[in-house]
Amino acid sequence: MVKILGCVLVLASSVLLGIYYSFRDGYRMANLSEIRKALIILKSEITFSATLPEALLSISDRLEAGVSGFFLLAGTRLTEKPSEESAVIWRECLKEGLAHSYLVNEDIECLERLGETLGGLGKTAQEDGVDMAIMYIDSKVDELRGSEAKNKKLYRSVGAAGGLLITILMI
Amino acid sequence: MNALGDIAAGYAGGGLREALAGAARGGLTGVREIRVRLDKPLTIRASGGDHFIAGDGVIVKEGGRAYKPTRKDISVTLELLADYSIYAFQEEIKNGFITIPGGHRVGLSGRCVCEGGAVTAMKNVSGLCYRVAGEVIGCGDAVIDLLRVNKGESPRHTMIISPPGCGKTTLLRDIIRILSHEGLNVGVSDERGEIAGTRGGHAGMDLGPSADVLEGCPKTLGMHMLLRSMSPDVIAADELGREEELEAARDILNAGVSLICSAHGTGVADVRAGRILKEIMGFKPPGRAVVLGRGSRPGLILGVYDEQYNNLYGGGAVG
Numbered sequence: 111m112v113k114i115l116g117c118v119l120v121l122a123s124s125v126l127l128g129i130y131y132s133f134r135d136g137y138r139m140a141n142l143s144e145i146r147k148a149l150i151i152l153k154s155e156i157t158f159s160a161t162l163p164e165a166l167l168s169i170s171d172r173l174e175a176g177v178s179g180f181f182l183l184a185g186t187r188l189t190e191k192p193s194e195e196s197a198v199i200w201r202e203c204l205k206e207g208l209a210h211s212y213l214v215n216e217d218i219e220c221l222e223r224l225g226e227t228l229g230g231l232g233k234t235a236q237e238d239g240v241d242m243a244i245m246y247i248d249s250k251v252d253e254l255r256g257s258e259a260k261n262k263k264l265y266r267s268v269g270a271a272g273g274l275l276i277t278i279l280m281i
Numbered sequence: 282m283n284a285l286g287d288i289a290a291g292y293a294g295g296g297l298r299e300a301l302a303g304a305a306r307g308g309l310t311g312v313r314e315i316r317v318r319l320d321k322p323l324t325i326r327a328s329g330g331d332h333f334i335a336g337d338g339v340i341v342k343e344g345g346r347a348y349k350p351t352r353k354d355i356s357v358t359l360e361l362l363a364d365y366s367i368y369a370f371q372e373e374i375k376n377g378f379i380t381i382p383g384g385h386r387v388g389l390s391g392r393c394v395c396e397g398g399a400v401t402a403m404k405n406v407s408g409l410c411y412r413v414a415g416e417v418i419g420c421g422d423a424v425i426d427l428l429r430v431n432k433g434e435s436p437r438h439t440m441i442i443s444p445p446g447c448g449k450t451t452l453l454r455d456i457i458r459i460l461s462h463e464g465l466n467v468g469v470s471d472e473r474g475e476i477a478g479t480r481g482g483h484a485g486m487d488l489g490p491s492a493d494v495l496e497g498c499p500k501t502l503g504m505h506m507l508l509r510s511m512s513p514d515v516i517a518a519d520e521l522g523r524e525e526e527l528e529a530a531r532d533i534l535n536a537g538v539s540l541i542c543s544a545h546g547t548g549v550a551d552v553r554a555g556r557i558l559k560e561i562m563g564f565k566p567p568g569r570a571v572v573l574g575r576g577s578r579p580g581l582i583l584g585v586y587d588e589q590y591n592n593l594y595g596g597g598a599v600g
Contacts, residue, residue: 156368156369159368159369160366160369161363161364161365161366161369162364162365162366163364163365163366164364188364188365191290191291191292191361193293193294193295193298193357193361194294194357195353195356195357195360196360196365228365229360229363229365229366229367229368230367230368231367231368231371231402231404232368232371232402233368233371235368236368
């Protein structure tokens with residue numbers, strides 16, 4: 111009886127893990143799309159000479175929960191005027207504010223690179239930096255969209271098959 | 282917190298913050314200027330003259346023991362001065378300064394990037410000069426009655442004349458405050474944000490309840506915009522001198538609105554905006570010229586002159 115219960119648990123966990131992984135790309139795409147929306151707002155705020163803290167707080171107001179926490183955190187930290195360079199504050203906020211997002215290291219690195227140029231000289235340079243990040247997001251979302259259906263099936267099958275394998279081995 | 286403490290907390294980075302905060306805690310008073318130069322002793326001009334400041338904020342006698350700002354201190358400070366948004370302060374940087382809340386003006390020196398004979402940007406900033414704005418409430422009381430025919434009425438056209446650093450802006454600000462408290466609508470064209478000390482819409486200085494401030498707008502445009510849109514009784518602008526500013530001032534004189542302005546000069550015979558002074562004095566009722574000089578401290582009133590250039594003032598200091 112205990113053995114059967116254990117098998118059911120293992121099987122259910124593996125299937126759920128597979129389902130979770132199959133949805134992860136979708137959640138990442140949703141996060142990236144939100145960041146893209148934020149960057150478009152940021153670009154227009156820069157065009158109209160809003161300061162970086164003002165722009166980030168304004169973005170956090172206009173985004174849905176998820177990645178908005180990062181913009182709120184960064185905007186608030188910069189408003190407090192710590193004795194640090196903005197790139198350092200930006201990096202710290204990325205770590206804290208996006209810790210529970212579905213973004214992967216590659217995405218965070220792209221945002222870190224953006225943070226190194228943000229707030230510097232020249233509106234055009236600022237806008238170009240934001241455009242670069244948007245281009246990265248677009249290419250990633252396209253890539254994920256292309257492989258989403260295939261990966262969904264793969265993760266679910268691997269989850270179920272893995273669960274079955276472990277169950278068989280346990281029996 | 283005093284002005285030095287405010288500057289240390291929000292507009293100085295790295296070791297500079299520690300040094301200035303220490304000096305503020307140490308009770309340094311009458312701060313007028315803070316000089317920050319790369320790898321050179323940190324200096325504060327305050328009551329008692331120029332002082333070298335050590336890393337912990339203590340006043341030291343030898344420059345060798347003073348704190349020497351690093352490249353990182355200056356770069357973080359520049360970010361703080363510009364609210365981490367140097368792109369949004371390009372125009373100010375091109376003009377060589379950034380104004381921070383409280384009306385303090387921070388001059389910049391470094392490598393200028395020029396194009397077609399004009400400065401387009403500044404790189405490798407290596408020196409900062411904080412000019413601490415002084416708000417001296419009541420300093421205008423000494424002259425206000427000499428500037429008008431009857432109390433409560435709009436003042437005569439007035440020009441405040443002095444060399445730099447003698448209290449022109451301080452006196453102008455207090456005259457605005459007095460008139461504004463008397464219920465006159467005062468339009469303030471504050472191109473550099475030094476009169477109202479405004480940034481992000483928050484006024485740092487007391488200009489009274491009836492002052493409308495146009496911040497960051499070139500004076501010429503600002504004076505015209507206020508004249509057309511805000512129905513002012515008085516328009517105030519600081520440091521007139523350029524040809525187009527004098528034209529805008531003339532439009533105000535002809536529109537029946539009182540003009541209170543300031544200009545660089547050492548006296549009524551030596552003033553950059555001499556042509557507009559002549560017009561102010563020739564107006565009906567005739568205008569006034571207030572001349573300030575540098576005594577033991579800024580703000581010494583040398584005279585309030587009428588159209589015959591008679592000195593109506595008995596003597597004293599602005600603040």
